[in-house]
Amino acid sequence: MTELLVVDGVSKAFGGVQALSGCSLTLSEGSIGGLIGPNGSGKTTLFNVITGYVRADSGQVSFKGKQVTGAKPDQIFGLGLGRTFQLTRIFSRLTVLENMLVATQQQESWLRSVARGSASAAEHERAMELLAFVGLTRLAESQAGILSYGQRKLLELAYVLISDPAVILLDEPAGGINPTLIEEIRSRIIELNKSGTTFLIVEHNMEFVMGLCDKVTVMDMGCAIVSGPPAEIRADARVLDAYLGSVEEADDDA
Amino acid sequence: MVRRIGIGVWSVIFVLLALVPVIEGNPTFTSIGVFTLIFMSSASAWNGFSGYSGYISLGNGVFYGTGAYALTVIALDAHMAPSGDIFWLVPLAGLIAAIIAVPFGFIALRVRRHTFVVITIAIFFVFQLLAYNFSFTGGSAGLLPPTPNWVGNTYNDPFYYVAFAVLVFTVLLFWGIRRSRFGLHLLAIRDDEDRARGLGVKVLRIKMLGFVLSAFVTGMGGAIFAFFIGQVYPQYAFDPVFGITVALMTFFGGIGTISGPLLGALLLEPIEQYLTIQYSVGSLYLIIYGALFLLVILFMPRGLVPTIGDWRRFVRVHLAQRREKVLPAKGDAVVGDDVAGDVPAVTTGMQ
Missing domain, CATH: 1.10.287 (Helix Hairpins)
Structure with missing residues (x-):
């Protein structure tokens, strides 16, 4: 398996707070990677650096063998790297269907967007397919602002999918979601992974991460401290010390 | 169905607007009509950028003033005869306003929300100051564009029809934009600009294009205004109240909708003109506007059309x-x- 995404020694400080200090990580093509660690360990900052929302102070990110350090979010997305946010971010005053259409056809020139409708028949059909995939067909014409938190998570996943990204970074896909919906999201991820999409998932729900991921990376104090298959991670002394700790603490995080 | 009724009602209104000079040829009436049409397109243009993208500009007076001076300066420099030919300068004046919007947008569109509002006001006053101090603008003495010697009663009619043509163009333009992918991207920027960037939307270019198109239409309005009243002075061409007026008309009618700014201008501009003519106090309407907007904010904060x-x-x-x-x-x-x-x-x- 080739390494699709390589993060090499990335550091980032916000004022006096060192959010990332020399963090490295690799993600193999076709895998589901997990990223865990205590709150404030730099997981979301790492996502922001990878997707171009935050510029790293030092270190490099490469995607599909290409340097993407310092690229803008729209460029990163154009290369096939999509993400969701921890606190879901949808376009609340657009309809659910319009939300889906924002990300269609990244390849075309931005000037052409003036002279064409908001969606071709094929794009419309694809958007409806994906809405069916996440079970939101019924709400296609509704304003996205009325969706529940869980439905927003599904919509966010669906509108990232519309451009067929090679890699999707999910920031806490199971956070604040009821068990049935978590199961729903898990099965969607597995299904997409089988058809070739690579995932990197930040999540505090250990059951979710350990059951789903091929490889788990643990972060603490802005560094990736250890990385390996779930079984290995569970037993690692450093991980127990930094994050999993005693059984009760692990429950708190979930 | 609501949509179809809306289009039906507006079709009737537009047919009536087109017939105004035929039905009621009274120059006072058509004069109010010219201003109303100019403000209908200027408010639509403001809504087409600020309403769609959420970037509230109070500096659209820059484009109005630029359009007014562009028509006047070119007509005078080219020694154009005082005839209807000068109307050909209207789109050119719009184009010049659009060109001005590029550096303006390049500076202002990097910041958001309150900062954007403040910067647009600041840039507006820079332009007003320039108009006062440049020699080609005539400074505070202003300029007088060539005035055609058309007969009194129908003098206003050509202005009316040109303003009407610009309005039709404007409505079609922003109606098309609302249905285009470009329009969808503007609305996405309004809801969450950073998220839109993360979905591949080239936000700065999209905002810039919206701003430039808005400036083009507003500049054409300013050009008609200058030719119509036959004089340009810095304080009237670059009027700070203009930017506020188009914004308030849009808020009144319903921001972000196609018909909101049209309705807002159609209801408010005649009142403003009537009060000015009737009581010869140019600022009386501001008091009425203030009271009206207080009521709108209290009872229908989203504007008439959505309410x-x-x-x-x-x-x-x-x-x-x-x-x-x-x-x-x-x-x-x-x-x-x-x-x-x-x-x-x-x-x-x-x-």
Whole structure:
């Protein structure tokens, strides 16, 4: 398996707070990677650096063998790297269907967007397919602002999918979601992974991460401290010390 | 169906607008008409950028003033005869305003929300100051564009029809944009610009294009205004109240909708003109505007058009509930369907 995404020694400080200090990580093509660690360990900052929302102070990110350090979010997305946010971010005053259409056809020139409708028949059909995939067909014409938190998570996943990204970074896909919906999201991820999409998932729900991921990376104090298959991670002394700790603490995080 | 009724009503209004000089040839009336048409397109242009993207500009007076001076300076420098030919300068003046919008946008569109509002005001006053101090603008003495020697009673008519043509162009332009992918991207920027960037939207270029198109239309309005009143002075061409007026007209009618700014300008501009003519106090309308907007903010913060839509739905739901009392067996389904089906349509349709 080739390494699709390589993060090499990335550091980032916000004022006096060192959010990332020399963090490295690799993600193999076709895998589901997990990223865990205590709150404030730099997981979301790492996502922001990878997707171009935050510029790293030092270190490099490469995607599909290409340097993407310092690229803008729209460029990163154009290369096939999509993400969701921890606190879901949808376009609340657009309809659910319009939300889906924002990300269609990244390849075309931005000037052409003036002279064409908001969606071709094929794009419309694809958007409806994906809405069916996440079970939101019924709400296609509704304003996205009325969706529940869980439905927003599904919509966010669906509108990232519309451009067929090679890699999707999910920031806490199971956070604040009821068990049935978590199961729903898990099965969607597995299904997409089988058809070739690579995932990197930040999540505090250990059951979710350990059951789903091929490889788990643990972060603490802005560094990736250890990385390996779930079984290995569970037993690692450093991980127990930094994050999993005693059984009760692990429950708190979930 | 709401959409179809809306298009029907507006078609009738536009046909009536087109016939105004024929029906009521009174110069006072057509003069009010010219201003109303200019403000209908300028408010639509403001809405087409600020309403769609959420970037509230109070500096659109820059484009109005630029258009006014562009037509006047070119007509004078080219020694154009005082005839209808000068109308050909209207699109050119719009183009010059659009060009001005590029550096303006390049500076202002990097910041958001309150900072953007403040920067647009600041840039506006820079332009007003320039108009006072440049020699080619005539400074505070202003300039007088060539005035055609058309006969009194129908003098206003050519201005009226040119303003009407610009309005039709404007409505078609922003109606098309609302349905285009570009328009969808502007709306996405309004809701969450950073998220839109992360979905591949080239936000700065999209915002810039919206700003430039808005400037083009506003510049054409300014050009007609200058030619019509036959004089340009810095304080009237670059009028700080202009930027506020187009914004308030849009808020009054319903921001982000196609018909909101049209309705807002159609209702407010005649009142403003009437008060100015009737009482010869140029600023009386500001008091009326202030009171009116207080009422709008208190009772219909989203503006007329969306609120009328809400009332219609309220009445329908209410009627459905009354039916429910008569037919308790079917009631639940009727009410439920109405609520679920209607709530989302509130701000998304063109209404």
